[in-house]
Amino acid sequence: MTLLNVIIDDLTILTLNGTFEYLADPTFDNSNKSHKVQQSGGATFTIHGEGFNNVGEITVERVDKPCDVPTDNSAVCETPPKLKNQPDSQTIIVKFDGLILPVTIEYVDDPTFKKFEGLYEYDKESAIQIKVNVGNIKMYIGDLQYKVDVNILGITVVFLAAALVTTVVIGMLAVIVLKKKKKKAIKEFKMELITREEMIRKASREEFADAQMNIRDIKSDLVTARVPFLDYQTYILHLLFPNQDNILVHCLLEDMIRSSTKKQQKVLFRRFDSIVLRLMVNWLQIGLFRHLTSHSGMQLFMLYKAVQTITEMGPIDxxxxxxxxxxxxxxxxxxxxxxxxxxxxxxxxxxxxxxxxxxxxxxxxxxxxxxxxxxxxxxxxxxxxxxxxxxxxxxxxxxxxxxxxxxxxxxxxxxxxxxxxxxxxxxxxxxxxxxxxxxxxxxxxxxxxxxxxxxxxxxxxxxxxxxxxxxxxxxxxxxxxxxxxxx
Structure with missing residues (x-):
């Protein structure tokens, strides 16, 4: 910290009451290498180090614009144009107030640009000029005409709405067609059902008429020929030994009696039922013989013939x-x-x-x-x-x-x-x-x-x-x- 005396024309001495503080000079990163830039200048390069905020202004020779200091550790500067009749590798001076930093620059040829062949359209209202700035190069390459802005959102909405309406109409038409087909199918089914019912009624009436005629014939035959009742002996024989003839019955009885013992004779006529049950059934059947021949036999025979007639009117396997x-x-x-x-x-x-x-x-x-x-x-x-x-x-x-x-x-x-x-x-x-x-x-x-x-x-x-x-x-x-x- 020290005082500052300002001497003007050796006669006037101005002593400032304020104090000044001396800060350390900035330091630079030794890794700074040469930079390739276009010959027209205007390209930027970055210098790395420390204490750059302690400097009042950082400038580059032959460049009017001072460098930007975004942080205390870096400075972004523009390159000056290449000196004519000088080699491509040149050293430029970067001034940090009274401190000088030499930087090696490798100059390369400036880029070239091809102008537009015509007028390009875009989706805006008026035409604009297109210029390209690369460093100190400013190149006009053509005009850009903006085309009429198309409302894509509106078109999309209209299209979706039309598709929705079309889908709804097609769906309604499909429902209507299906309903008509369903009604037609139901109507045809009902007509077919009615036709089949009529055919069944007709066939039933014909079969009923045929059955009535057959039953009438059976009645008339029974009036003249009567029911063919078996005699009492044959009835008892068929009752005790169904589906057997007389010779076989006698042979069977002789063989069974001859081969049976006293113990087996007790179950001689026993089948799967008890003796009491078989005796009861046989007694009832024998006792019904006179009733069958005089009263109910006619009706039972008529029922049997009627069932047989109706059954034989249809196919039988x-x-x-x-x-x-x-x-x-x-x-x-x-x-x-x-x-x-x-x-x-x-x-x-x-x-x-x-x-x-x-x-x-x-x-x-x-x-x-x-x-x-x-x-x-x-x-x-x-x-x-x-x-x-x-x-x-x-x-x-x-x-x-x-x-x-x-x-x-x-x-x-x-x-x-x-x-x-x-x-x-x-x-x-x-x-x-x-x-x-x-x-x-x-x-x-x-x-x-x-x-x-x-x-x-x-x-x-x-x-x-x-x-x-x-x-x-x-x-x-x-x-x-x-x-x-x-x-």
Whole structure:
């Protein structure tokens, strides 16, 4: 700290009362290297060190603008233009008040610029001139015309609104079309339902009328021929030994009595029920014989014939016993079977004097046709007087190849995956009102028919569901599987 005396013209001495403080000179970073700048000058370079704020002004020779001091550790200065006829590497002087810092500058050629070839447009209102300043270089390169400002936001909003409206309209049209289609489908479904209901009503009325006619025929037959009741002895025999003939019953009783011991004789007639229960059931059935023959037998027989008639009016599977018209759900034929009603003119045993009209279905097997023929010809006859299917054969007298014997299985039967389909009237292409003969089988068959060579024919009933057999020509029995309506 010291006082400052100011002497003016050696005559006037001015002593300032203020005090002055001397600060340390700035120091410089030795890492300052040479800088490459354009020859026109005006480029900036940075000097690093300490104490730059202690200096009043930092200047560069031949540069009017003083250096900027952003911090105490750095100063940003401009370069002067290159001296003519001097080498590219020159030393310039940077003055920190009375302190001088030499800085090496490496001058390079000034950059060049290409002017615009035309008028460039941009999104503003008026044209402007484009000038480029690089250091002390100021270059005019052309004009810039701003184009009309487009309201992108407005266009986007309009576009989105139009897309939204279009989507809404398309959606509404789609909903309207779907509703119309739905209404049309519902209307068509209702019409189809009404049509099917009408068809069902018509078929029901026709079947009901046919059933009424059949029941009327049954009543008229019963009035004349009466119900075929069994005699008391046969009734008791069938009650105690169902599905057995007399010879077999006597043989069975003799064998059972002969082979049984005293302990086994107590359970001789016992099945799965208790003795008391079996005695009660047999006593009731025996006691009802007179009541059946005199009162309720007629009604029960009518009920049986009515159920049989209604059942046989629809398709029945010959192997499983499933029927389209049944009162038992487990025996309901759930498949839709296309069928037609046929009426056959049956000649019994070749006697052409009398023909029996028999109503059948074209999906009936030959055994079913023979059963219906026997039911019509031998109606109201005892079961013992009705011949069995195995005792009869059906002959088509108007076949395309002449007389043709129809069988459930022959060499024309349809085979698929090892299964054989039972022959039906549709298989033989039998027409309505065809003439056929129901013949008793002779003991020795000498006639050879077109469809019976090399194959043993068989008859199938609904009770015979097991695998049936065919002859392979060598006397050996080969098991084959069969199907009728249900595959």
């Amino acid at each position: 010959a192997l499983t016993g499933s029927s389209k018209n049944t009162i038992a759900e487990e025996k309901l034929l759930k498949m839709r079977i296309e069928h037609q009603n046929l009426t056959l003119q049956i000649d019994l045993n070749g006697n052409s004097d009398q023909h029996y009209p028999v109503k059948v279905l074209d999906c009936d097997t030959i055994s079913q046709v023979k059963q219906k023929c026997c039911a019509q010809i031998y109606k109201n006859k005892p079961a013992s007087e009705i011949p069995h299917n195995d005792e009869l054969y059906l002959e088509w007298q108007e076949g395309s190849a002449g007389k043709l014997t129809l069988n459930d299985i022959d060499n024309t039967s349809e085979k698929n995956n090892g299964l054989v389909c039972l022959n039906t009237l549709k298989h033989y292409m039998v027409n309505n009102n065809s003439k056929m003969a129901l013949m008793y089988k002779p003991h020795v068959e000498e006639d050879v028919y077109v469809n019976s060579q090399g194959f043993r024919t068989e008859s199938v009933t609904s009770e015979d569901i097991s695998l049936l057999v065919a002859d392979n020509g060598e006397g050996e029995v080969v098991e084959i599987q069969k199907w009728h309506l249900v595959y």
